[in-house]
Amino acid sequence: MIHNEVSPDLMKKSAVIFVVLLGLVSLFADMTYEGARSITGPYLAVLGANAAIVGFVAGFGEFIGYGLRVLSGYIADRTRRYWLITIAGYICNLLAVPLLALVNHWWWAAVLIVLERTGKAIRTPARDAMLSHAGDRMGMGWGFGLHQALDQTGAMMGPLLVAFVLYEKQGYHAAFALLLVPAVLALILLTIARRLYPHPQTLALPSTHLETTPFNSKIYRYYLIGAGLVAAGYADFPLIAYHFEKTKVLSMTWIPIAYAIAMGVDALASLLLGRLYDKIGFVILILVTLGACLFAPLVFLGNFSWALTGVILWAVGMGAHESLMRAAIVPMVPAEMRASAYGVFNAGFGISWFLGSVLMGVLYDISIPILVIFSVTIQLIAIPLLYKVMKYKR
Secondary structure, three states, X not given: OOOOOOOHHHHHHHHHHXXXXXXXHHHHHHHHHXXXXXXXXXXXXXXXXXXXXXXXXXXHHHHHHHHOHHHHHHHHHHHOOHHHHHHHHHHHHHXXXXXXXXXXXXXXXXXXXXXXXXHHHHHHXXXXXXXXXXXXXXXXXXXXHHHHHHHHHHHHHHHHHHHHHHHOOOOHHHHHHHOHHXXXXXXXXXXXXXXXOOOHHHHOOOOOOOOOOHHHOHHHHHHHHHHHHHHHOOOOHHHHHHHHHHHOOOOOOHHHHHHHHHHHHHHHHHHHHHHHHHHHOOHHHHHHHHHHOOXXXXXXXXXXXXXXXXXXXXXXXXXXXXXXXXXXXXXXXXXXXXXXXXXXXHHHHHHHHHHHHHHHHHHHHHOHHHHHHHHHHHHHHHHHHHHHHHHHHO
């Protein structure tokens, strides 16, 4: 397979192929579960769930999806079974979706929705640890940016596929059943990647790190807190869509179009920002955070044009969160602890986002300007911490 004696150019090419393979896995995986997530709310309602149940299932699923990453990352590093854990997570993550076509009661659907999020929690830290080895060879920003771009392409295609099925009046069950196709394609590509790259760590450049563990590193703690503050101020798109619907700033037709635009911008931003990260370093993450925090006043206080501009800024920020923030962790921790570091980071980021979203939902009912002030302020508070991280990295 891959050997250290191979020329650097060939090793870099192999690293790119590995990232593209896992990126295509993510593309089809995102088609599957993002397609499903675009209709799980109304599907639960059709099966008899009320609004409180829908909100609880969605929130609990996200909480599990992020919280379990601490444990899965720790297990991945302790056992070194990165592929086994990644594959098991993808099987759980993907096959739960088409099974939704077979249920006839909301609580069975709720179990499968939470199971899907559980699968994502299981596989993400181990997969990101493997990606980091390839990123080490081809450029960390470019590696994670390329993967995220492919990932978000699937996130855009999945809801459009579901929308087409519903437009043809085939119903929710047919939509979930059709999502078995991208799920199977993702698992086939994952199997191919496993056979071609059984030991992804051989892709990495030889390197050493001063820190012995991510959990006693000051730079890692600063970074985790700073990223958590950014996450707490970042509104979920359902809240943005709720605002558009309530105020009629965007019509019902334009809301899903705006989301599709956001996913496309996210993909392009991931590619561009990944390249810039490799060229100019951590400062690009700080600059993007400063610019993207302006999405809140544009989205929640602006007219049609300003609202769409805000959605684009929101998407650029998402691209940075999902690519650069993963890339930035790598030099902070030793290679043998990366899955654990990703697990803790993802859990902290997700829980902060969840708590911030709950608070912004409450603030929305009290005062939209207060919501905007909270969103912008808490993200700006993160800037000094991110600046400290940049100084430590230098």
